[in-house]
Amino acid sequence: MRIAVFSRGPGLYSTRRIVESARTRGHEVTVVDHSLCSPYADGGKSSILYNGQALEAPEVAIPRIGANITTRGVALIRQLDVMGVPHVLSADALLLARDKMSCLQRLTQAGIGVPRTVLCFSTHEVRKVAKRLGPFPVVVKLLESTHGVGVALAHNLYQLERLAESFLQLQDRVLIQEFIRESKGRDQRAFVVGGEIVAAMERRATAGEFRANIHRGATATRIDLSEEEQALVLRVASVIGVEVAGVDLIPSMRGPLVMEVNASPGLEGIEGATEVDIAGKIIQYAESKV
Known part of the structure; x- marks a missing residue:
């Protein structure tokens, strides 16, 4: 079977392990850098251009979409859907999981317990809502973060305002979340x-x-x-x-x-x-x- 692993890092542990496992099971596997992939439509034809050249469609795809390239990854997965290529990651699920607040909102709607969290758009708003999360410290998060990057702990209102101000320069929203002692x-x-x-x-x-x-x-x-x-x-x-x-x-x-x-x-x-x-x-x- 022809398997495409869409990953920016062929040397990364996760990518290497998936490739090794696929080859052990007798599959033909290719690592494709999705940062070089362009969805292509031409009338009734659909394909993926890889570094400008048509990519041979795999029989199944394993997307490993980096946190800093979500939008392109979503477009790629949707192109796989158009081409009829099965894969193991839905575009909608990726978008929902990557947006931390949207994910918590969906879970809350389903009655699933999550930490108390507030989405704020300004330092003024942060200052007003902090007291609803209980005593300090509180957690400050970027909406999209990974490996603990973009996550910090504020021990008082001054720290909270400074952290929120810094994060809001990177994104237009910031999450304030209760600290589970x-x-x-x-x-x-x-x-x-x-x-x-x-x-x-x-x-x-x-x-x-x-x-x-x-x-x-x-x-x-x-x-x-x-x-x-x-x-x-x-x-x-x-x-x-x-x-x-x-x-x-x-x-x-x-x-x-x-x-x-x-x-x-x-x-x-x-x-x-x-x-x-x-x-x-x-x-x-x-x-x-x-």
Whole structure:
């Protein structure tokens, strides 16, 4: 089977593992830099131009869309739909997962617990709404961020205003979110492939750090989710429409809350912590789409 992995980094761990797993199973696999892909329409014909040349249509595609190239990635996935090429990431799900507030709004609409969060468009607004989130500290987030970049902790109103002002220079909106003290720098990531939880880990932030991101030095260990947590994760994936995803939960006094849904999750941390061949699971799911 001809498989295209749309990724900007052929040397990245996740991309390499997916390619290795595909070739182990006897597939022909090509890594395509989606930053060089242009959707092309010509009457009844549709194709993808790769660096200006027509790209041979794969039998199935595995999009690994970078956080800083979401718009182009969405256009590419929609072109795959037009061409009738099956894939493992819907354009609508990618857009929804990447916009943190839209994602939380959809989850809230479905009755799923999330941290108290306010979307603000000015520092004046930030100042007015901060008290609704409880005592300081509070979390300040860019609407689109990854690996903990664009996420900070404000310990007082002065810090909150300065952080919000800085973030608003990068984007026209900023999220202010309650800080879950009882989590003590811990969260859980469940990896979902095709409606099945294939692995789960707990991440612990380093001393003095509140972000439990592997890229921030957090440690990770394999865990077994409770039945309640499993049901929650699968419901979240269904509501957002993600087929291959990382669902992040944070423990709280109100039970597990959904922090984030990652539509293009990395494999290195969770494969290392759980020793599960997640790349192989993704390839098996891609095979089932054809």
